Amino acid sequence: MHIPDGFIDGKTAAAAAVLSVTGVGFALKRVRLELPPRKVPLLGLAAAFLFVAQMVNFPVAGGTSGHLVGGTLVAALLGPSAAVVVVTTVLIIQCFLFQDGGVISLGANVFNMAIVNSVIGYAIYRIVSHWLPGARGRIAALAFAAWCATVLAAMGCAGQLAWSGTIPWTAAFPAMTTVHMLIGLGEGLISAMVFAAISRARPDLVIESNEAGPQERAGELVLYGLLITLGIALFIAPFACSWPDGLDSVAEKFGISHRIAAALLPAPAPDYQIPGIHWAVGATALAGVAGALIVFGLALGLGRLLVPKTRNGVPGNQANP
Amino acid sequence: MSIDWLRHQHGHPDSPLHSLPAELKLGFGFGVILVTVLAPIEWSTWFICAALGLGVTALLSRLPLLFLSRRLLALSPFVLGVVLVNAFEPAGRGHWLAVSVKSVLCLLTVILVSNTTPFSQILRALKFIRIPALLITTIALMHRYLFVLMEESERMRRARASRTFKRGQRFHWRLLATIVSQLFIRASERAERIYDAMCARGWK
Numbered sequence: 016m017h018i019p020d021g022f023i024d025g026k027t028a029a030a031a032a033v034l035s036v037t038g039v040g041f042a043l044k045r046v047r048l049e050l051p052p053r054k055v056p057l058l059g060l061a062a063a064f065l066f067v068a069q070m071v072n073f074p075v076a077g078g079t080s081g082h083l084v085g086g087t088l089v090a091a092l093l094g095p096s097a098a099v100v101v102v103t104t105v106l107i108i109q110c111f112l113f114q115d116g117g118v119i120s121l122g123a124n125v126f127n128m129a130i131v132n133s134v135i136g137y138a139i140y141r142i143v144s145h146w147l148p149g150a151r152g153r154i155a156a157l158a159f160a161a162w163c164a165t166v167l168a169a170m171g172c173a174g175q176l177a178w179s180g181t182i183p184w185t186a187a188f189p190a191m192t193t194v195h196m197l198i199g200l201g202e203g204l205i206s207a208m209v210f211a212a213i214s215r216a217r218p219d220l221v222i223e224s225n226e227a228g229p230q231e232r233a234g235e236l237v238l239y240g241l242l243i244t245l246g247i248a249l250f251i252a253p254f255a256c257s258w259p260d261g262l263d264s265v266a267e268k269f270g271i272s273h274r275i276a277a278a279l280l281p282a283p284a285p286d287y288q289i290p291g292i293h294w295a296v297g298a299t300a301l302a303g304v305a306g307a308l309i310v311f312g313l314a315l316g317l318g319r320l321l322v323p324k325t326r327n328g329v330p331g332n333q334a335n336p
Numbered sequence: 337m338s339i340d341w342l343r344h345q346h347g348h349p350d351s352p353l354h355s356l357p358a359e360l361k362l363g364f365g366f367g368v369i370l371v372t373v374l375a376p377i378e379w380s381t382w383f384i385c386a387a388l389g390l391g392v393t394a395l396l397s398r399l400p401l402l403f404l405s406r407r408l409l410a411l412s413p414f415v416l417g418v419v420l421v422n423a424f425e426p427a428g429r430g431h432w433l434a435v436s437v438k439s440v441l442c443l444l445t446v447i448l449v450s451n452t453t454p455f456s457q458i459l460r461a462l463k464f465i466r467i468p469a470l471l472i473t474t475i476a477l478m479h480r481y482l483f484v485l486m487e488e489s490e491r492m493r494r495a496r497a498s499r500t501f502k503r504g505q506r507f508h509w510r511l512l513a514t515i516v517s518q519l520f521i522r523a524s525e526r527a528e529r530i531y532d533a534m535c536a537r538g539w540k
Contacts, residue, residue: 019439019442019443020372020373020439020442020443020446021368021372021373021434021435021436021437021439021441021442022435022439024373025373025375039471040468043470043471046470047470052362052531053528053531054527055470055473055474055497055522055531055532056477056527056528056530056531056534057472057474057477057524057527058470058473058474058477059475059476059477059480059481059527060477060478060485060523060524060526060527060530061481061520061523061524061527062474062475062477062478063477063478063485063523064485064519064520064523066478066482066485066489067482067485067486067489067519068516068519068520070486070489070491071512071515075351076379078508092520100470100471100474101474103471104471104474104475104478105478105532107475108475108478108479108482110446111446111450111458112450112455112479114407114443114446114447114450117373117439117442117446118366118369118439118442118446119369119370119442120372124398138507140484157419180431181431205509205512205513206511206518207509208509208512208517209513209516209517209520210511210517211513212513212514212516212517212518213517213521216517216518216521217521217524220520220521220524270496323540
């Protein structure tokens with residue numbers, strides 16, 4: 016998902032850079048306030064860990080292999096602001112030393128992978144694990160959150176590419192979303208398994224990260240939410256709004272006069288694109304919703320599988336905030 | 337990806353490019369990338385000039401050409417994916433060509449700058465442009481311990497390979513998760529030790 020240089024144009028890069036600088040600046044400020052000094056080296060080590068963990072390939076069906084992205088996992092372990100800083104550091108090093116992702120598109124990459132992926136992953140993780148208490152609920156919540164965050168980051172990436180005019184939205188959105196709905200399965204599975212293994216071996220590491228109450232996190236998440244909403248409004252909304260145009264041309268095709276179609280539909284601008292392609296976008300959105308429900312079911316099953324039926328007093332259960 | 341592949345080579349430290357100040361190289365490299373990204377497709381003169389200039393710089397840097405071309409050829413799968421998607425668009429051939437040229441030029445610039453500038457100088461340049469200290473500390477620590485953790489994961493993998501006779505698919509996932517989680521635990525324990533060592537040396 017690392018966008019190289021040359022793939023997004025000036026306006027997209029500038030908009031994404033402004034959003035990312037604001038987000039990362041806020042994250043640094045939060046981390047400085049809330050992180051005890053003895054945890055400062057942990058940020059650098061967690062970044063090195065994430066880089067190495069991303070190099071461990073796991074097998075995906077059909078002989079191919081995928082790798083961890085890890086924003087949600089790090090956010091669940093260290094909290095959202097620390098995760099934003101950690102993933103941003105990984106992206107900077109990958110960009111400058113290993114030429115993975117471009118310099119001008121660094122802002123866009125930080126927005127998708129550090130801010131959208133970590134923060135949305137964390138928010139979904141906290142909300143779902145609030146509904147499903149206990150160790151099993153936490154595992155299920157993390158698997159589901161990692162899947163959602165991967166798909167949403169891919170959508171952000173597709174939106175930026177489309178806004179730049181590199182790939183048309185009607186091609187980028189279905190392609191990126193479908194591929195990452197599959198990649199997300201691996202991401203969710205490996206994140207949940209790693210999290211389960213860490214909370215078995217060193218429950219104290221996991222308890223510490225889940226100490227902050229929802230009230231403390233609320234203000235933090237509101238600002239990130241604002242940034243992400245702004246990003247969606249810029250990168251994705253212009254394309255989403257053109258769906259009625261697709262309906263418009265279908266209406267025309269079926270012999271409904273343009274005036275009636277205009278009266279029925281809010282966007283009267285004539286659209287000369289093939290309606291089938293618009294349906295592909297709509298169908299992908301529908302598939303995304305259906306996929307989310309299926310993955311949620313799978314995540315619940317995974318929670319049952321990874322956390323054995325326990326008596327009271329097992330460390331995993333005590334970690335429940 | 338092996339460790340050797342990621343380890344960047346600094347070539348001959350006595351080349352004219354290595355001795356230039358880091359701020360100059362970084363600024364110049366950023367400028368070239370910025371213009372290349374923003375340039376419209378019609379500016380073919382700029383693309384040719386940039387390609388020639390970068391070629392001469394590559395020779396001046398005395399980096400092994402094999403190393404440079406290997407790095408260039410390893411364009412991420414992302415580029416290939418986008419190229420494939422664009423290949424099916426009948427109208428976008430010229431556009432696709434421009435995108436590929438732009439990304440190759442930018443890639444070459446970053447490779448040249450990053451392989452002729454020691455990392456400590458890059459950090460100093462980051463400090464110079466007022467990147468917050470916490471971020472610089474994190475970047476410096478990550479770079480310092482990146483290869484340490486990579487070797488640690490390599491050791492764990494070797495130990496695992498020498499102990500497990502045959503691996504099944506499900507077992508394989510479990511092993512990977514164990515290795516990654518152990519890596520995190522060892523990283524956080526190392527972070528504690530580093531903090532003590534930093535305090536002992538007067539860090540605050």
